[in-house]
Amino acid sequence: MDIKELREIASTTRQKQTKTRIRCCSAAGCLSSEGEAVKKNLETAIAEAGLGEKVEVCGVGCMKFCGRGPLVAVDDHDQLYEFVTPDQVGDIVKKLQESDAVAETGLISGDPHHPFYALQRNIALENSGNIDPESIDEYIALGGYEQMYKVIHEMTPGEVITEIDKSGLRGRGGGGYPTGLKWATVAKMPGQQKYVICNADEGDPGAFMDRSVLESDPHRILEGMAIAGYAVGANHGYIYVRAEYPLAIKRLQKAIQQARRYGLMGTQIFDSPIDFKVDIRVGAGAFVCGEETALIASVEGKRGNPRPRPPYPAQSGLWASPTLINNVETYANVVPIIREGGDWYASIGTEKSKGTKVFALTGKVENAGLIEVPMGTTVRQVVEEMGGGVPDGGKVKAVQTGGPSGGCIPGDKLDTPIEYDTLLALGTMMGSGGMIVMDESTNMVDVAQFYMDFCKSESCGKCIPCRAGTVQLYDLLTRFLEGEATQTDLAKLENLCYMVKETSLCGLGMSAPNPVISTLRYFRHEYEALLKV
Amino acid sequence: MTVATDRQTTPPSADHPSGDKRFKVLDATMKRNQFSQDALIEILHKAQEIFGYLEEDVLLYVARGLKLPLSRVFGVATFYHLFSLKPSGKHTCVVCLGTACYVKGAGDLLKMLDQEVHLKPGETTEDGQMSLVTARCIGACGIAPAVVYDGKVLGKQTEDSVLMAVQPWLGNS
Ligand SMILES: Cc1cc2nc3c(=O)[nH]c(=O)nc-3n(C[C@H](O)[C@H](O)[C@H](O)COP(=O)(O)O)c2cc1C
Ligand code: SF4
Ligand code: FES
Ligand code: FES
Numbered sequence: 001m002d003i004k005e006l007r008e009i010a011s012t013t014r015q016k017q018t019k020t021r022i023r024c025c026s027a028a029g030c031l032s033s034e035g036e037a038v039k040k041n042l043e044t045a046i047a048e049a050g051l052g053e054k055v056e057v058c059g060v061g062c063m064k065f066c067g068r069g070p071l072v073a074v075d076d077h078d079q080l081y082e083f084v085t086p087d088q089v090g091d092i093v094k095k096l097q098e099s100d101a102v103a104e105t106g107l108i109s110g111d112p113h114h115p116f117y118a119l120q121r122n123i124a125l126e127n128s129g130n131i132d133p134e135s136i137d138e139y140i141a142l143g144g145y146e147q148m149y150k151v152i153h154e155m156t157p158g159e160v161i162t163e164i165d166k167s168g169l170r171g172r173g174g175g176g177y178p179t180g181l182k183w184a185t186v187a188k189m190p191g192q193q194k195y196v197i198c199n200a201d202e203g204d205p206g207a208f209m210d211r212s213v214l215e216s217d218p219h220r221i222l223e224g225m226a227i228a229g230y231a232v233g234a235n236h237g238y239i240y241v242r243a244e245y246p247l248a249i250k251r252l253q254k255a256i257q258q259a260r261r262y263g264l265m266g267t268q269i270f271d272s273p274i275d276f277k278v279d280i281r282v283g284a285g286a287f288v289c290g291e292e293t294a295l296i297a298s299v300e301g302k303r304g305n306p307r308p309r310p311p312y313p314a315q316s317g318l319w320a321s322p323t324l325i326n327n328v329e330t331y332a333n334v335v336p337i338i339r340e341g342g343d344w345y346a347s348i349g350t351e352k353s354k355g356t357k358v359f360a361l362t363g364k365v366e367n368a369g370l371i372e373v374p375m376g377t378t379v380r381q382v383v384e385e386m387g388g389g390v391p392d393g394g395k396v397k398a399v400q401t402g403g404p405s406g407g408c409i410p411g412d413k414l415d416t417p418i419e420y421d422t423l424l425a426l427g428t429m430m431g432s433g434g435m436i437v438m439d440e441s442t443n444m445v446d447v448a449q450f451y452m453d454f455c456k457s458e459s460c461g462k463c464i465p466c467r468a469g470t471v472q473l474y475d476l477l478t479r480f481l482e483g484e485a486t487q488t489d490l491a492k493l494e495n496l497c498y499m500v501k502e503t504s505l506c507g508l509g510m511s512a513p514n515p516v517i518s519t520l521r522y523f524r525h526e527y528e529a530l531l532k533v
Numbered sequence: 534m535t536v537a538t539d540r541q542t543t544p545p546s547a548d549h550p551s552g553d554k555r556f557k558v559l560d561a562t563m564k565r566n567q568f569s570q571d572a573l574i575e576i577l578h579k580a581q582e583i584f585g586y587l588e589e590d591v592l593l594y595v596a597r598g599l600k601l602p603l604s605r606v607f608g609v610a611t612f613y614h615l616f617s618l619k620p621s622g623k624h625t626c627v628v629c630l631g632t633a634c635y636v637k638g639a640g641d642l643l644k645m646l647d648q649e650v651h652l653k654p655g656e657t658t659e660d661g662q663m664s665l666v667t668a669r670c671i672g673a674c675g676i677a678p679a680v681v682y683d684g685k686v687l688g689k690q691t692e693d694s695v696l697m698a699v700q701p702w703l704g705n706s
Contacts, residue, residue: 029675032686066675205631205670243578243615244671284574284613287669301571302605303612362633362674369675400632434674436632450635454669460612 001263002271003149006140013141019056021075022046022092025129026059027215028247029208030069037086038070045093055096061216063129065116066208067368073112080110116367116386121348123356124332125372128216133251136258139219145264147338148223151230152272157187160231164334166342168354173199173290173327174405174431176353176420182324185314186232189322194234196225197299197318197325200241200248201283203290204403205454207434209358210328212370214241214248217332218255222265222278224331227338229276232324237278240295243285252280287404287458291506292317292325294460305462306506327432329358349375353419353430363400363436366391373418380414383437394439398522402431404451404458405511407518408444427518444523445530448516449477455512466509469500473516480530490527494520549594555583556594563598570599573609577616586617614669622657622664624702626695627681631670634678642678643667645692650699663702 024030024039043057063071068082074096081092084107091105122128131138139145151160165180186194198221202210214221225237241249256278259265267275281299288294289304296318298304317323333355337345346354353375359382362368366388373382379399383389390396398408407428409416416422423430438447456470476493479485497513497520504510520527549556562579566572576599580591587610596606610616628634628642646652652665673679676688682698 028686029673029688032673032679032688033676069676202672203669206633206674207670208672208674211672244668282575282578284578285615285669286613298574299571301569301573301609303608360633360674362677363636368633368677403632434632436636438636442636447636450632458669 001269003153006145006149009137009140010143013137017056017141019054020077020096022055022057022096023060023063023073023075023129024057025061025063025069025071026133027062027066027212028245029062029066030071031247033070034086035070038072038084038089041086041089042072042092045089049093049097051093051096058132059134060130061128061133062212062370064120064125064370065110065114065367066370067362068110071110078112080112082108082110084108114367116369116371116388119377119381119386120372121356121374122372123336123345123348124213124329124358125216125370126336127220128212128370131217133216133218134254136219136255136262139217143339144219145223145259147335148226148230148264149270151227151338152270152274157231157233160227160338161187163338163342164231167333167337167345168342168349169330169333169337169345170353170420171327172329172333172357172432174204174402174429176430179326179330182314182326183228183231185312186234186322186324189315191322193236193319193321194232195318195321195323196228196232196234196237197295197313197323198225198237198239198328198331199290199292199295199325200239200245200328201290201295202242202245202328202432203287203458204405204432204434206362206400206436207360207403207432209360209370209433211245211248212360213328213332213358214245215251218248218251219259220335221252221328221331222255222259224334225278226265226269226276227334228324228326228331230274232322234324235275235277237276238281238299238318239278240281240283240289240299242283249280249282256280286460287454288460288506288508291508294506295325296323303460305460306508308505329433350417350419352421357418357430357433359433359435361387361435361437364390364394364396364439364442365437375419376417378415378417379409382418382435383414387437390437390439394441396437397440397442398438398444400428400436400438400447400515401434402429402514403434404455405429405507405514406431407514408438408447408522410522427521428514444519444526445477445480448519449474449481451515452477452512455508459508459512463503463505463509465500465503466505466512469496469504469509470512472496473500473513477516480527483530484532485527485530486532490531493527549590551590558583559591559594560598563595568599570601573599573601573606574613577606577610581616586620588618588620620661621666622661624663624683624699625666625681626663626699627666627668627671628654628695629669629671629673629677629679629681630667631674631677633670633674637677639678642680642690642692642695645695646699649696650703658703663699 070084072081072084169179170176289298294304294306313323358372396411452474459466461467596603654667657664680690
């Protein structure tokens with residue numbers, strides 16, 4: 001494949017796309033509510049109505065408003081349908097023909113300009129819901145693999161890293177480590193063999209951002225990884241994805257095959273001396289495997305036990321080689337940064353948190369789904385304007401972010417702008433992007449216990465503070481919930497939290513007490529109300 | 534660079550003495566992975582798919598195939614939640630217990646199953662018809678609470694819809 005061929009594929013694919021497109025969400029959320037039948041029936045109905053010449057039905061990735069799926073959009077008509085059932089396709093086709101017989105249909109029309117969409121700024125998700133994730137041609141038609149060509153032929157690895165550095169992008173997997181700095185560290189390491197790894201374990205319960213990206217735009221991740229590989233000098237990548245995401249795995253496999261067939265992966269990419277290939281590793285259900293050193297052990301076929309750092313994976317990672325490990329969303333931002341330049345990306349967001357962040361908005365919220373907003377957007381804008389607040393006029397009690405490593409933003413702090421540092425100051429964190437809205441009916445001690453239950457069963461058991469500490473914290477919380485706790489228990493709970501935090505070996509134990517600490521901070525009265533008198 | 538793998542080209546193990554054809558499939562999987570030790574997890578995934586669960590014989594067979602100590606294979610098989618060393622029921626109901634599902638009432642679904650079907654997470658009915666398990670988030674949080682019935686994910690589940698879905702699996706074996 002050379003650049004001429006790539007551009008030819010792009011232009012022929014674009015020429016073919018002159019028809020009215022009916023986009024059907026074919027990502028996991030909608031597929032689990034009969035999305036597939038909707039698409040099939042639509043195809044049949046279009047053919048039967050003799051519209052095949054003018055209209056094309058296209059299965060696309062997540063259209064973001066997952067809570068109202070299955071979603072169907074008719075492009076030229078600016079139409080969006082929600083909760084579509086397989087037997088409603090006839091009505092959709094009738095509306096398309098603009099026949100008069102459209103008066104009473106059960107179709108629920110959504111608003112494509114709803115604040116849920118209007119306030120989004122899609123960069124990582126720019127293709128999601130717009131292209132068929134199983135078609136490499138559609139990806140190429142939107143300029144796919146052009147940036148891979150550009151870095152290989154027009155930029156030095158150092159220039160690529162400078163661009164990433166300028167963008168101010170920070171890792172989207174939770175910690176927020178500057179991506180450019182990490183790439184530079186791996187690039188500087190001596191050694192012939194280096195690896196890049198994509199962390200698609202997405203352990204955060206209540207989050208599905210990475211899943212959506214993989215299911216909706218897998219080539220974006222492959223291209224991002226290849227660019228990273230070029231920048232740091234790695235010719236081999238691994239995607240570590242959880243087994244609970246079968247559709248993501250299937251689409252990734254397909255994407256890798258397609259890219260290989262086109263010569264966009266493998267040896268001598270774009271007639272250059274550059275080689276790059278990607279393999280998939282399927283996880284087997286262990287939260288701790290999202291932690292980078294545990295993940296590496298798991299890729300090597302071992303138990304996912306973390307090990308102390310340093311050495312960091314950048315120095316000694318997979319099979320003791322220098323290894324770059326980044327999150328899915330981090331890689332998803334690479335292509336636009338290379339395309340538009342680091343300065344462009346840095347112009348979005350706030351001073352210390354650049355660009356956009358994808359959140360999975362769920363829980364007690366009217367509009368659940370996937371949103372990508374510029375950093376600095378307030379939690380209130382996300383939860384109330386975009387999310388529509390708590391259903392039936394309820395009140396937001398707290399918004400949980402950061403999963404088991406995070407904490408709660410209380411209802412009276414919703415005006416906080418979303419930034420790495422502001423969230424940390426509140427005692428929670430950005431995390432990978434799960435955002436779970438809780439209403440007045442939620443018992444915060446119960447939520448804390450829920451997270452502790454999670455951490456206790458996910459602790460790998462390697463170090464005692466975490467293995468025994470999480471069990472004790474769980475038991476203490478149970479005492480509260482059973483009305484058996486005393487003032488001494490409250491003090492014990494608090495002390496133990498800090499002990500576990502400070503003495504655990506890896507991030508799991510270090511952050512396991514966070515949900516307790518954070519609920520104690522804002523909802524202490526709920527703990528106190530449970531004390532035995 | 535040294536890669537800590539041990540590659541062979543010929544299968545070290547002959548057919549399984551039991552004559553069980555499924556071991557042949559397992560063999561083919563190991564071969565496809567060039568008997569590489571770092572493919573242990575992939576191979577266990579496949580083995581579980583073939584046999585339904587990882588019985589001791591299977592673990593032993595994999596250990597021999599990859600020239601790994603049984604303790605290592607056993608250690609990996611027990612570390613990961615998705616590997617099961619016990620047979621599961623004919624049908625499986627997975628209730629997601631991730632945070633989004635939890636705040637939307639997944640806990641009540643479990644309570645109902647305990648009361649109506651007398652199953653707790655991790656248990657199988659006595660007639661072996663149905664197993665109940667929980668997941669830590671299957672990524673369908675937008676339509677929480679989510680339940681997986683024999684591999685099929687359904688969202689926005691209620692106590693009634695869950696009971697309706699599992700009813701056909703019960704009591705008519
Ligand atoms: C217990 C634990 C679980 C983690 N789970 C994930 C995960 O599911 N996905 C992820 O990308 N990072 C996860 N991380 C963070 C990774 O260790 C690592 O920092 C990250 O993948 C680096 O990528 P980034 O710089 O692009 O964020 C986890 C960390 C810990 C301590
Ligand atoms: S902190 Fe917990 S998960 Fe991490 S190594 Fe220690 S026991 Fe394992
Ligand atoms: S899965 Fe269909 S909109 Fe997200
Ligand atoms: S929390 Fe249940 S699907 Fe994510």
